[in-house]
Amino acid sequence: MSDIPATMTAIEISEPGGPQVLKPVTRPVPTPGPGEVLIKVAAAGINRPDVLQRMGNYAPPPGATDIPGLEIAGIVVAVGDFAGPPIGSRVCALVTGGGYAEYCLAPSGTCLSVPEVLRMTEAAAMPETLFTVWINLFERGFAADGDTVLVHGGTSGIGTMAILLGNLFGLEVIVTCGSDDKCAAAVELGAAHAINYKETDFVDAVDRWTEGRGVAVVLDMVGGDYVPRNLKCLAEEGRHVSIAVQRGASAEIPLFDLMRRRLTMTGSTLRPRNVEFKTMVADELAKTVWPYVEGNRLKPIIDATFPLAEAAAAHERLEAGDHVGKIVLTME
Incomplete structure (x- = not known):
C-alpha cells in the first residue's frame, strides 16, 4: 500500500x-x-x-x-x-x-x-438500483416473462432500471410519473405505458390499460395511502412489493379482498x-x-x-x- x-x-x-x-x-x-x-x-x-x-x-x-x-x-x-x-x-x-x-x-x-x-x-x-430491482421485482415479486408490472417513480433510478431490466426479461412495464415530460421520457426508455399521477387516477389507468385484468406485480416506493390503491391494480394472485415509504409507513389494508383474490404482500430493505x-x-x-x-x-x-x-x-x-x-x- x-x-x-x-x-x-x-x-x-x-x-x-x-x-x-x-x-x-x-x-x-x-x-x-x-x-x-x-x-x-x-x-x-x-x-x-x-x-x-x-x-x-x-x-x-x-x-x-x-x-x-x-x-x-x-x-x-x-x-x-x-x-x-x-x-x-x-x-x-x-x-x-x-x-x-x-x-x-x-x-x-x-x-x-x-x-x-x-x-x-x-x-x-x-449496483444499488440493480440489486434492489432484481431482489424485489424478480425474486420477491416473481416477475416472469409475459407479466405486466406497475412501477411507481418511473424516471427515478429504480424506475429507469426496472424499465430497462423489464425490457430485457420480457415484462410489460407500466410506470407512474409526475409530469407529461417524465412520462414521455419513460416511454422513450421502453415503458409500455406511463401515467401522469398528478392528472390521472393510476388505478383507473391501469384498469383501462390491462382491460380489467390488472398487473402481476406492483413495485412500490410510495407506501401510505398508495398501498390500498396498489392492491386494486393487482390481478388475482398478484404480488405487492414495498421498497420505500415516501408517503408514510402505515396503510389500511382490505384483508378480505387480499384473501378473496389471493394477493401477496412483501417487501425488503437492502x-x-x-x-x-x-x-x-x-x-x-x-x-x-x-x-x-x-x-x-x-x-x-x-x-x-x-x-x-x-x-x-x-x-x-x-x-x-x-x-x-x-x-x-x-x-x-
Missing part, C-alpha cells in the same frame, strides 16, 4: 439537515480487512437513502462508516486477502457506506467487474442485509444480468454528474425531483 496516501477527501454529514450539511473533510484512507478490497473511487452513485441519512432518518448499520454513499466504481488498489478481485481490477460495488470519498472499502463478494463498454460513471450508477446475502445476489447478477452489460445491451440512465466537492448540489438536484435516471459524483 506504499503508493496509497494516508488521507483522502470525503464528504461528511456535519449535522442532520439540508444539502448544505454535506461538507468535504479529510479522513484517513481505510485499510481492507479479510474479505474486503480497497477501491480508488472514480465515481459514486447518489440514492434516496443517502438523503434520508443526511436528514438524520436512516442511521448506518452497526459497524458501517458514517460517510454516505452506497455504490461506487473504481480500481482495486489493495486487498485484505486473496479471495476477491485482484489489484488493478476495474470494479463496481455495493457498499454499506463510504462511497462519497476518494477511497472506499467494499466486500469482495459485492464487486462486479466493469467491462470496457461501461464508463465508470455508468458503472457507479448500477442496506442492513448481511454480506453473505449480498454476495449471493451479486453472483446471480453476474450470471443473469451482467452478460447484457458486457454485451452493451444494459446501461443505466445518467441524469447528471457532479464533482465530489459539489455533493450538496447533487442532493439538491435529487430532491428537486426533476431528474430522469441517476445522479453521480465523480472524483476527477
Whole structure:
C-alpha cells in the first residue's frame, strides 16, 4: 500500500439537515480487512437513502462508516486477502457506506467487474438500483416473462432500471410519473405505458390499460395511502412489493379482498442485509444480468454528474425531483 496516501477527501454529514450539511473533510484512507478490497473511487452513485441519512432518518448499520454513499466504481488498489478481485481490477460495488470519498472499502463478494463498454460513471450508477430491482421485482415479486408490472417513480433510478431490466426479461412495464415530460421520457426508455399521477387516477389507468385484468406485480416506493390503491391494480394472485415509504409507513389494508383474490404482500430493505446475502445476489447478477452489460445491451440512465466537492448540489438536484435516471459524483 506504499503508493496509497494516508488521507483522502470525503464528504461528511456535519449535522442532520439540508444539502448544505454535506461538507468535504479529510479522513484517513481505510485499510481492507479479510474479505474486503480497497477501491480508488472514480465515481459514486447518489440514492434516496443517502438523503434520508443526511436528514438524520436512516442511521448506518452497526459497524458501517458514517460517510454516505452506497455504490461506487473504481480500481482495486489493495486487498485484505486473496479471495476477491485482484489489484488493478476495474470494479463496481455495493457498499454499506463510504462511497462519497476518494477511497472506499467494499466486500469482495459485492464487486462486479466493469467491462470496457461501461464508463465508470455508468458503472457507479448500477449496483444499488440493480440489486434492489432484481431482489424485489424478480425474486420477491416473481416477475416472469409475459407479466405486466406497475412501477411507481418511473424516471427515478429504480424506475429507469426496472424499465430497462423489464425490457430485457420480457415484462410489460407500466410506470407512474409526475409530469407529461417524465412520462414521455419513460416511454422513450421502453415503458409500455406511463401515467401522469398528478392528472390521472393510476388505478383507473391501469384498469383501462390491462382491460380489467390488472398487473402481476406492483413495485412500490410510495407506501401510505398508495398501498390500498396498489392492491386494486393487482390481478388475482398478484404480488405487492414495498421498497420505500415516501408517503408514510402505515396503510389500511382490505384483508378480505387480499384473501378473496389471493394477493401477496412483501417487501425488503437492502442496506442492513448481511454480506453473505449480498454476495449471493451479486453472483446471480453476474450470471443473469451482467452478460447484457458486457454485451452493451444494459446501461443505466445518467441524469447528471457532479464533482465530489459539489455533493450538496447533487442532493439538491435529487430532491428537486426533476431528474430522469441517476445522479453521480465523480472524483476527477
